Amino acid sequence: MPDDSVSTPRPHPGLDALAAEARRQLELLSYPRHAWVPEREGVLDIAIIGAGQTGLVTAFGLLRERVQRVGIFDAAPAGGAGVWTTFARMRTLRTPKHVTGPDLGVPALTPKAFFTARDGEAAWEALNKIGRVDWQRYLDWLEATLQLPVTHEHKLLRIGHTGAAEPLELVFATPQGETTIRARKLVLATGMDGMGGWSIPAPFNQLPASRVSHTSGHVDFEALRGKRIIVIGAGASAFDNLATALETGATKATMLVRRAKMPRVNPFRWMEQSGFLGQLYAMPDATRWRFMRHIFALNQPPPQESWNRVAADPRYDLHMASPVLAVREEGGEVVVTTPRAEHRADHVIVGTGTAFDLSLRPELAPFARHILLWRDVYTPPEGQEFPALGACPYLRDDFSMREKEPGAAPFLTHIHMINYGSTASMGLSGATISGMKYGTMRIVDGLCRRLWLEDAEAHLDSLLTYAEHELTSEIPQEALVADVSGLAAE
Numbered sequence: 001m002p003d004d005s006v007s008t009p010r011p012h013p014g015l016d017a018l019a020a021e022a023r024r025q026l027e028l029l030s031y032p033r034h035a036w037v038p039e040r041e042g043v044l045d046i047a048i049i050g051a052g053q054t055g056l057v058t059a060f061g062l063l064r065e066r067v068q069r070v071g072i073f074d075a076a077p078a079g080g081a082g083v084w085t086t087f088a089r090m091r092t093l094r095t096p097k098h099v100t101g102p103d104l105g106v107p108a109l110t111p112k113a114f115f116t117a118r119d120g121e122a123a124w125e126a127l128n129k130i131g132r133v134d135w136q137r138y139l140d141w142l143e144a145t146l147q148l149p150v151t152h153e154h155k156l157l158r159i160g161h162t163g164a165a166e167p168l169e170l171v172f173a174t175p176q177g178e179t180t181i182r183a184r185k186l187v188l189a190t191g192m193d194g195m196g197g198w199s200i201p202a203p204f205n206q207l208p209a210s211r212v213s214h215t216s217g218h219v220d221f222e223a224l225r226g227k228r229i230i231v232i233g234a235g236a237s238a239f240d241n242l243a244t245a246l247e248t249g250a251t252k253a254t255m256l257v258r259r260a261k262m263p264r265v266n267p268f269r270w271m272e273q274s275g276f277l278g279q280l281y282a283m284p285d286a287t288r289w290r291f292m293r294h295i296f297a298l299n300q301p302p303p304q305e306s307w308n309r310v311a312a313d314p315r316y317d318l319h320m321a322s323p324v325l326a327v328r329e330e331g332g333e334v335v336v337t338t339p340r341a342e343h344r345a346d347h348v349i350v351g352t353g354t355a356f357d358l359s360l361r362p363e364l365a366p367f368a369r370h371i372l373l374w375r376d377v378y379t380p381p382e383g384q385e386f387p388a389l390g391a392c393p394y395l396r397d398d399f400s401m402r403e404k405e406p407g408a409a410p411f412l413t414h415i416h417m418i419n420y421g422s423t424a425s426m427g428l429s430g431a432t433i434s435g436m437k438y439g440t441m442r443i444v445d446g447l448c449r450r451l452w453l454e455d456a457e458a459h460l461d462s463l464l465t466y467a468e469h470e471l472t473s474e475i476p477q478e479a480l481v482a483d484v485s486g487l488a489a490e
Helices: 015-028 053-064 109-121 121-126 131-146 236-248 267-271 275-283 287-300 304-310 365-370 410-413 418-426 436-454 454-466 483-487
Strands: 045-050 071-072 155-160 168-174 177-188 196-198 212-214 228-232 252-256 315-318 328-330 334-336 342-345 345-351 354-356 415-417
Touching: 015 109, 015 131, 015 410, 045 053, 045 275, 053 071, 053 131, 071 177, 071 354, 109 121, 109 131, 121 168, 155 177, 155 365, 177 410, 177 436, 228 342, 236 252, 236 304, 236 345, 252 454, 275 436, 287 418, 304 345, 304 415, 334 345, 410 415, 415 436, 418 436, 436 454
Parallel strands: 045 071, 045 177, 177 415, 212 345, 228 252, 228 345, 252 315
Antiparallel strands: 155 168, 168 177, 196 354, 328 334, 334 342
C-alpha cells in the first residue's frame, strides 16, 4: 500500500536543483513583466476556491500573466487539499505518465522533470503509471517552487453580491470564525463534486449511517476488517474501494452492477488529443451535446490495474445485471435485493458518482435557480436525452456563468466554474489531469480579457497621460522647437 501520510517535504538535492532551474526558466520567459490590473483597495482581482491541481495551476497561469492580486482558498488543512491523499484509493493515476499540464509549458516544471530529478532516469523509464500519492507530492513541490498564495482552512460559506459593477463578498468559515474577503472574480475549482455533491442515494439512504459509505467519502476500512461488504457499481472508484477493503482484511466483497456487461472501452483515451481537448468548447450546442452524451453514457471501465487488484481474489464476487430493487436490515445484517438474488453483508459502499444539482452546493444554493443550465437552452432530439448534462451550467467560453433571466442575477458574470460541472460546456477542462493543459489557460485568458475590458477606460487614460521619457540624452534647444518658417512662406 502506498504511504498516504502527509509531512513537511525534506530537502532533496535533485529537487532543490530542479526548483532553481524552474525559476531560471521562468525568468527567461518573463515577458511582459509589468502588472497591469488597476488596484482596488481591499479587493482581490481573483479568488480561487480549491487548492487542488486545477486551482493551483489556474493561479500559476494568472500570476504569469501579471495578475498580481490572486488568492487560493481551501477548506482543508495544509497537506489535505485535493483528492489524492483523501478519498482517492487507486494505487496509480489512470492518466498516462507522459501527461503535461501543471507545468504550463515550462520544461523544468513537468511531471517527468520532477520524477526524474527525484528518482533518476532509469526509474522514470521503468515506471508504468505515476502513483497517486507521488502525484500529490509533485503538486506540493510545484506549489512550493512557485510560491503560490494558498490559504488553508477557509471554507466558502456564501457569496454576497450587489450589482455587476461591485466586487463579490466571499464569506468563509475559518478556525477563528467567519471572515469576509472581497474579490472582483471568483473561480470555482472545486473538483468532481463541485457540480453538486456526493450523496447516498435511495434506497441506501434508509440505512443507518454506520451501515453505508460512499466511495468518495470517508470509509473506515479498519472497521471493515473481518466483515462482509457489498459494493454498488463497477466504476474505477468502486473497484478501488473494494480492493482497499479486501487488502485491509474484509472477509468477502460482493460487487453488484446494474449493467449487463462490463464496459471495456475507455473514451478518455480517445479524448486525449489536442483537437478535442482544445476545441470542443467552440462547437455548436448540438454537436457538443452529442460528443458529451456519448462520453457520459459510455462510462469508463475500471483500469486494468484496478481490475487486477481483485480479479483473482477468492473473496471477490461479481454480479452483473443486478440493479438494486430494495434494501433492508434484518438479523443484524444488510440485505440487498436484486432481480436475481438477495445478498447479505455487514456494510455497503455505494459507488454511484456525484449528484448533478447546483442547489446542493451551499455557496450556490441561494441563487441556483438563477443560473442558466443546458436544459434551459437546448432540447436534444428524442433518444439523446441525458438529465445530468442538462443540469450542467451553460457557460460562456471564459467559464463564466450566465443568468437565466437578464437582470435577475448580474453578479453571475463574475463567477467562473472550472470543475466537473464545466464538462458539458468546455469538455475535459476541470477536475481532470488530461484537460488541464487546455482548460486552465483558457480560463486564465478569459479572466484576463474580462479584467482588461472592464478597466478599458482606465487603461486608455493611462495611455493618454503616459509621459515617461525613453530618450533621456541632453538635446540641443533648437532641436526641441519646430522650424515652421518655410511653411509660413508657402
